Amino acid sequence: xxxxxxxxxxxxxxxxxxxxxxxxxxxxxxxxxxxxxxxxxxxxxxxxxxxxxxxxxxxxxxxxxxxxxxxxxxxxxxxxxxxxxxxxxxxxxxxxxxxxxxxxxxxxxxxx
Numbered sequence: 001x002x003x004x005x006x007x008x009x010x011x012x013x014x015x016x017x018x019x020x021x022x023x024x025x026x027x028x029x030x031x032x033x034x035x036x037x038x039x040x041x042x043x044x045x046x047x048x049x050x051x052x053x054x055x056x057x058x059x060x061x062x063x064x065x066x067x068x069x070x071x072x073x074x075x076x077x078x079x080x081x082x083x084x085x086x087x088x089x090x091x092x093x094x095x096x097x098x099x100x101x102x103x104x105x106x107x108x109x110x111x112x
Contacts, residue, residue, distance in 0.1 A: 001008050002026060004095045009106030012085055015074070020080040022095030022103060029053045031097040036069065038108075041049055045070045045094065056065035063089075085110045 002035075003025040012018050020036065028034055035050035035058075049059045049069040057069050068081040078095065087110050095103035 002097065002099075002101050004097060004101055005105035006093065006095045006103045006106040009093060009108045011109045013112050014086060014110055016085050017081070017083045018033075018085065018108060020082065020095075020106060020108070022077070022078045022080075024076045024097065026076065027073055028076055028078055028097075029073050031099065031101070033098040034071065035096045036080045036093055037096055038089075038093045039105075040088075040091040043091075048093070049080060050096075066099065082108070087111060094099055 005023045008018060008020040033050055033052050036048040037045050038048050039045040047060050048063055050068055051057050051069045051071050066084045071078045090110050092105040092107050094105045
């Protein structure tokens with residue numbers, strides 16, 4: 001059974017940075033597409049970014065220019081580098097792999 005394990009969340013001040021990691025139990029290229037979604041309190045889960053085996057990336061408008069998704073197949077890991085964080089980025093961030101696979105989530109809180 002495929003496992004996705006997120007890490008790297010925490011509390012950060014506005015303007016700060018965090019890097020999230022998603023460690024997969026098999027090659028990230030085997031999924032074709034992996035990505036990150038987030039869910040803020042009282043809101044629906046929303047798309048953040050995706051990383052395809054081809055290297056193509058996509059981002060939500062709200063994070064373009066601030067977040068960068070990347071993958072390291074040798075480590076079976078996908079990363080989300082988050083810079084210039086804002087309070088509205090506060091959410092539980094979930095790793096996603098094509099085929100409906102989800103991690104357990106990691107909390108990101110942006111607050112002074």
